[in-house]
Amino acid sequence: MSDSKYAPAEYKAKDYSHLRGLVGITDEQIEVHLKLYGGYVNRTNALFAKTAGLSNEGKTGDSSFQELKRRLGWEWNGMRLHEYYFDGLTPKAGELRADNPFAKAVTAQFGSIEAWRADLAGVAKMPGVGWALTYLDPNNGQIWNHWVEDHQDGHPASGRLLLALDVWEHAFAVYRKPLPPERAAYIEDFFANVDWDVVAKRLA
Ligand SMILES: [Fe+2]
Structure with a gap:
């Protein structure tokens, strides 16, 4: 039997410091929103670490493992959906041209x-x-x-x-x-x- 352990990847909050000066949406609004996004990243990492720890201890049948796995879907998607959102914004936006x-x-x-x-x-x-x-x-x-x-x-x-x-x-x-x-x-x-x-x- 292998001694290797399940080691999940760690996520880092992406740098969106260029997202200032948007049309309409204020810098303060973006800063508040980015702070919220960072919380999703942190909690995603914490949940991966906790569930991996339980998995490595053979506790996959525990209710704590199951509930943390349920929460992982919320946090991970909260992280990734916000990345799609922020990645899709730019202060240099133009019209959607017909040839795009x-x-x-x-x-x-x-x-x-x-x-x-x-x-x-x-x-x-x-x-x-x-x-x-x-x-x-x-x-x-x-x-x-x-x-x-x-x-x-x-x-x-x-x-x-x-x-x-x-x-x-x-x-x-x-x-x-x-x-x-x-x-x-x-x-x-x-x-x-x-x-x-x-x-x-x-x-x-
Ligand atoms: Fe949001």
């Missing part, structure tokens, strides 16, 4: 960029808090917008995430008050800051 591969893909699916955008905005304005996500089905090339309430629940299996729009209230509570009527204004701000080149690269 993502623009071509959504135009083929929805008929126009505007129709895709209106569809995603509609998802993002749904009652409740969560994520409005644009997914690609790599099996047939379909692109569609998807609602995810809790970080860990409801993601389409094998779907490739192209764009993540955070509509938890913490994403706009600092600079858009009162809630929730200002959610619509935040969604407009979001679209003004998307890095369409990053989104296009996710198609590949």
